[in-house]
Amino acid sequence: MTTVTATHIGQQSGKAASRGLSGPACLNEMLLSLVSLRDADNAEQIADKMRTVAWLLPPALGEGCYAARIVWLGTAYDPPGLPAFPPHIIHPFDVASRETGSIELWRTPAAPLPPRAYALLEDCGQIISSCLQQIVTVAATRERAEQYRSIFDYVTEALVLYDLEGIILDINAAALRLLGADHERLRGRWFGDLLPPDDAAELAAHINRIRLRGMTFAESHLRRMDGRPVPVEMTDRLLLLQGRQVVLSNARDISERHSAREALERRMEREHLVGDIATLLAGSTPEATQAALTAVTERLGNFLGVRHVWFIEMPPGETTVSLRHEWRAAGATSRKGTLDATPLNMLPWSLWRLTDFETVAIEDAGSLGKGHEHERDRHREMGLVSTLAVPLRRRAELAGCLAMDDIGNRKWSAEDIALAETVGGMLGAALDRTATLLQHQRAHAHIAAILDTLPAQVAVVDGTGRITHVNASWLHAAADMSLPEPMRCLPGADYLSALDAKTPDIPSAGDAATLLREILAGRREGGSLEYEVMADGRRHFMLQLAPLMPPLTGAVLMRSDVTALRRAEADLARSEVRYRMLLDTMQEGLLFTDAAGRMTYINGPFCAMVEHDADALAGREALDLVAPESRQAFQNLLFPEEAPPSLQEITWLTSKGGRAFSLVSPSILRDSHGHFIGLTAMITNITQRRILESQLAQTQKLEAVGSLATGIAHEINSPVQYLGSNLTFLQHAFDEIMKAYTTCDTALRTARDGSSDVPSIDAALDAMQHLDTAYLRDEAPRALRECLEGVEHIAAIVRSVRQFAHPGNGTVVPVNINFNIESTVNVARSSWRRVASLRLDLAPGLPPVPCVPSEFNQTVLNLLINAVHAIEDRKAEDPAHEGSIVITSRLKAGWAEVSVSDNGAGIKPEHAAHVFDPFFTTKPMERGTGQGLAIAHACIVGRLGGQLFFRSEPGLGSTFFIRLPFTSPSQEA
Structure with a gap:
């Protein structure tokens, strides 16, 4: 901190005394300096007067203050001899509602400023602020005047500004050059002095025409100061300048353009046309848009002398165009059949040119060269020769095009293209404005209709808690005299005050008032409150509150009578208890699943069938309990592509590793959009029935085998019979052969021993003669074959029986x-x-x-x-x-x-x-x-x-x- 010494204070006080001014005299001189501050013209004068005020301020405030300075916009205006340490008092002031300056004071610590000094300091700050505000305003005004003058003189065309009496107020440099005069010579003169005598006599009537029309256009002459007339084209417009009506006359030298008179007239006609079209489109409502389109296309077509004018709309997201309107000249055929509903890529013009917002002007489609084959071919197919298409822009997007065609080759002039583009721009803006207005109207009507059709009672309150809007349900409730006062408030009523009244019929009214205040104060984003109304029996209401979207202040209240809902919830709870008792006592199993196949409810019979506890099954996938051979069928129930079968047999796995058989009757659950959300299945336990069916099937199989037993026995008996006969035959033949063999064996042994026992040899010969070898040679192999066939036949029957049974x-x-x-x-x-x-x-x-x-x-x-x-x-x-x-x-x-x-x-x-x-x-x-x-x-x-x-x-x-x-x-x- 800087220490203020007595020596320093004495030095500063001496400086004040050396000025030779007493306190009142310093005050008067300071006030004069402040007043003169308004007249400062430049920065140096402002700085000089600010330093003078700062120099005179300490003695005017009293002996307690010995130095001062003024700071404005970062610049310090320091008088001579200012201390080097910081000031003791800083008094801010503002200019143009912004704190941009301050008065800084140095005072004697032992001698504080008297109260009048602070008042004087406040007044001084206000005077400085007022003076600086005036300086800023004057400077800005001067700058704008200089800018206006610079622009006014920069215009190359002659401009003359005169009042409704014809007195010239201002004239630009171009006009001075045109008239050969100086500014001071013409300002304040009557404008009629510059006109031919006949036009001068009609000046008053001409000014009246300008007042009625707002603008006039005519060819006339202006008289130069040397008396020479200058042919001009004059456009007079009525303007409002600083609260008074004046005429701005734009005089264009046409002495070198007489040969272009038709072009100029054409241009004026074009301007009139544009003005008319702008008038038509500016005031068009959504309902009058079609009539405006008709008038616009008709006037444009007649003006340009074309054969057709089309307004082609290209709705966003669509692949085809819509011919919104068509005008055609007398004798021309309609193009509606070839342009309406045409694909975007089949228009007569390349789509990329339109999407790039390029105006497409085709003089002769047949002469189009490389790169324009599509346009050439489409023009030929549609019978078009010369066309002009202007893309219409709606919010930076292509909304359609304004197009026209003409007979034969037509060179579209720059003026034609400019006019079409201007009209297209106005048309696009008008359509955009109309669409926006229509959208707002529909949105407003839609919101109002929604609010009025809501069963809930809706009200809007402002930032003070006063009702500004209610819907039809709220009005209907307000007519119910059985409801307490806060529930019957109408627009204009103070809803917060009604809640604060602590109506005994609404015990929670105070809580509702507190919640609403917190929302209005921005401390809560919203909330809800349920309260009871004791009047006319106990009724329940739900009050929901939410703040309005910025910049709006206030809140939306939505009140719903939930009495029936609360009673229904109570009834539902009781019904739920009865329902669960019913489900748990029914004989059939019941299974509910969600969309993912997880079990959400199972009753007792189902749990008993699969031998599981209900708690262990809750939340598990039902497919986990299904046997492998039934899983595909069960998946078809859970995720059906079509309606599931009415009845399906499903095998379940029990907790003990066994199987339980069931008939499942499914019912698909769907939401309001038809989406699958779960499955309800009635399950009949047929495990015992399956056991009985298995036994019945086995019984039927045994019955079939039993019914075939006689036939099978007969089939076996036939081969057994001829097997027995053949074996008996073979046994007898074998005995005869063995007898002959024995006789021959004895005779052979006798012969070997050298004996000539004739009886043995005779016996052998008799035995061989008695044995019918030829017969045996034929029949024995046949008997053996038949025996083998019989055995194979019996074996085949046995195999078949074994395979079958x-x-x-x-x-x-x-x-x-x-x-x-x-x-x-x-x-x-x-x-x-x-x-x-x-x-x-x-x-x-x-x-x-x-x-x-x-x-x-x-x-x-x-x-x-x-x-x-x-x-x-x-x-x-x-x-x-x-x-x-x-x-x-x-x-x-x-x-x-x-x-x-x-x-x-x-x-x-x-x-x-x-x-x-x-x-x-x-x-x-x-x-x-x-x-x-x-x-x-x-x-x-x-x-x-x-x-x-x-x-x-x-x-x-x-x-x-x-x-x-x-x-x-x-x-x-």
Whole structure:
């Protein structure tokens, strides 16, 4: 800190005294300096007067102040002898509402300033601020005047500004040169002095015409100071200058352009046309846009003398254009059929030129060269020769084009192109303005309609909590006299005051008022509050509040009567308890999943079926509990491409490693948009039924084997009989041979010993003669062959029976179905050989087919027995009928197909729909139970994913088809 010594204070006080001015005199002189500050013309004068004021300020304030300076815009105006240490008092002042300066004072610490000095300091600051404000304003005004004068004189055309009395107010340098005069000679003169006598006499009427029209255009003459007339083209415009109406006359020297009179007139017509078009488009409403387009295109077409004018719209995102409007000259044909709905790339002009906002002017399309082949070809196809297209811009995007064409070759002049571009620009701006206005109107109407259709009661409050707008629901509620006062406030009412009244019927009114105040103060972004209304019974309301978007201040209130909702929630909770009790006590299993297949609810019977606790299953994927052979079917339920089957058999894995069988009846859950959101499945436990069905199938198989037992025994008995006969024959022949052998052996031994025992030799000869060797030589080998054939026949029957009746393990394995068909036919030979002939037509080289061998054999046997029965039924009516059965196997369209055909009685039409139904049969009790085809259908279709169907004609026969895929369901899974 700088120390102020007594010596320094004395020096400064001496300087003040040396000025020879007392305090009042210094004050008067300072005030005079402040007043004269307004008259400062330059920076040096301002600095001099500011230093004078700073020099006179300390003695005017009193003996406590000994030095001062003024700082403005960073410049310090220091009087002589200013201390080197910082000031003690800094008093700021502002100029043009900005703090740009300050008064800095040095005072004696022991002698503080009196209160009047502070008041004087404040007044001094205000005077300095006012003076500097005036200096700034005058400088700005002078600068603008100089700029105006510079621009006014820079214009190369003659400009004369005069009032409505015709007195010249200003004239630019070009006009002075044109008239051969100086500025002082013409300012203040009557403008009529510069006109020919006839025009001067009509000046007052001419000024009235300018006032009515706003602008006039005419050719006239101006008289130079030397008396020589100068032909000019005068454009007079009515202007408002500093609150008064004046006329600005633009005089253009046309002495060298008389030959261009037509062009000038044309230009004026063009300007009038542009003005008219601007007028038409400026005031057009969305409803009047089409009428404005009609007028614009008609005037433009007539002015340019073209054949057609089109307004082609190119909506964003569309690939075709729309012919919004077409004008055509008399006798011209419409182009609507060739331009409307035309693809963008098939317009007569290259699309890239339009998207680059390039005006396309084509004088002769036929002469277009390389790079313009598209335009040349499209013009020829559409019968166009000369065209002009101006792209229309709407918010920096291509919105369409204004186009026209003419007969024959036309050289589009720069004026034509400029006019088309001007009109196109105005048209694009007008369409953009119209679209924006229409969008705002629709948005406003849309918002108002939405608010009025909302069931919630909506109100808007301003920053003070006063209601400014309400919707229809709020007005309806306000008419309910049973509601408390705060709920019946209308626009203009103070909603906050109504809440502060602490209405006893709304215990939470104070909380609502606090929340609204915090939102209005910007301390919260929004909130909600539920409160009860005690009047007219207990009712519940939900109040939601949110601030308005800046720069608006206030808040939006949305009040909803949730009484019914709260009651419904209570009823729903009670219903939920009853519903869960019902689900847990029902006999069927119930399973709910979400879209990902996770279990969201399972009831007790389902948990008991899979031997799991409900808590352990919640949230798990249901697919984890499905057996491998059923997973594909279950996935089809979870993620169906179409509607799932009404009933599906699914096998589940139990917690103990077993399997539980079920019938699943699915129901797909979808949201309001039709999207899959989950699955509800009613699950019937058929594990016991499957066990019974397995036992029934085995029983039916045993029944079939039992019914074939007699035939099989007969088939075996035939070869056994001739085996016994042949063996008896061979035994007898063997005995005779052995007897002859023994006799001959004795005779040979006797002969070897040298004895000539004649009886032995005779006995041997008799034995050989008695033995019929020729017979034995023929019959014995035949008997042996028959025995071997019989044994092979019996072995084949045994193999067939074993193949047919082999229980297996019930799994799907690759099977040579041709071999199984032959085995089944052999087993059932006794059933069909006396009824019909049977022919096998089996495709050689058929690949192995995945199936359960025993079930396939049983299916073929059932179809074969049914064929035999059908032939027997027909023989009962026609004993002479010769039965025929044909069994074929084929590889057909990716399936292994087996067919069993007969020429029996056929199936009646009324029975056809029930053929595969369980327990349905038309046979007597001793011939069938109605289970054979039902079980076959379950095996072939349900288990293997195959097909089982038939074709039949009553009285002619039937053919049953078995189709099996080469991929088993387990392999697909």
